[in-house]
Amino acid sequence: MHIVIAHFGTYYVGMPGGVEKVTCNLANAMTEKGHKVTILYRDSKEGEPYFSLDSRIEQHNILFENGVQKISEKLPLTLRLDREIKRIFSQNAAQSVNAKYKGKQYGQSIHRWLEKLQPDVVLSCSIPSTKYVIEDAGYQGPVVTMIHADPAVQFPKLSDIEKRAAAKSAVMQLLLPSALETAQGYFPNLPMKVIGNAVFPVDRMADLQSDKPEYVISCVGNICERKNQRLLVQVFSHIMEEFPQWKLELWGRCTSRYASYLTREIHRKGWDSRILIKGETDHVENVYAHSDIFVLLSQSEGFPLSLSEAMAAGLPSVGLKKCFGVRDLIEDGKTGFLVSENEGNIAMTLGRIMSNAELRNQMGRLGKYTMKKYDPVNIWNEWESLLKQTASMLIKYNS
16 A cells, blocks of 8 residues: 655654654554555755654655755745735634645645655645645545644634535544544534554653652643743742752753743743753653653643653653643543643642652553553554555545
8 A cells, every 4th residue: 555644734854743753653654564655745945854764755845846946835925914914803714825825836746746656545644735635736536634633723723625625535533532523513524533643662661769869840842832831830930949859841842932931031030950941852751761740731732742651651740621632641630630720720739749759659650551542553553444444435546
């Protein structure tokens, strides 16, 4: 089976994001199972992804020909201005500008690649990618649309043309059962399949039993407004004098204005020795291994990989009860705590875990056990079965 992965988000090369990690892991797994995998991507440069990719997997940037960029990844200035004016009044209208005109820019190139590759199935990493493939490239074969975010957050922002295109998918894949009701409300006639992200067993577990001179609360994720690290910093600042042995470590890409502001704020208030912005790491397993609690106060998530990895490493976790994905993975009071977005409430909850080593141990052990349901062997078998079934559903693409 020849699987083409359509990754037409804004970034791909060197991007340490969750979608990119899932893309690479899934591509590697299907290649190991004997299938041919090609990744078509869109980026302002050609190059390798941040995550390891099997050398047998071909990658092609749809904007480039023979090493030269032929298609702009941006809309013309007039359209960008029109989009931002529309955004003031309607997110859907702004999204419609993107979907309509970017599709015109990318469609012919995607068509040529699909005509050349003749895939058995296209695996689209997003609804905009599905729109480009089906509507703009005219692809008539089976498409599986992956949903990496909370449908309740993502779907209301979709333009009508994107929703029409997504409805033409052969199957829509969702990460968690709790997403089904919302997704079926938007796409009542579209087959749905729930497959979670693969959570890999860790080589090094968190050590929650030893007495230590120093204890660590960690948070892993790009430092940005959606991940909400500033709230965690504020909460920790309220209790750090009460817990002098504890530090807070923030790990992740810190290139945003939000990250710069947070870094300056920590320095200005003299918290540098207790609250550390550590940046990116190629060895995130080491972060979990030396941590004692994991906290993720994201405003929105799909299937939070860092949280699942931390739980697999045996860490008790804290997250916002309103956040899709977070509330699905953390069993409140058992593997961690779900809290309201209130500094006092979060501080009290964190203090409870920080002061109780036995509670940390108990929650960490159960968290590790609950992540076994996402064992990679099971997840990849589910994906292979879905892709094989989907490939046989519709006629192969024929230009």
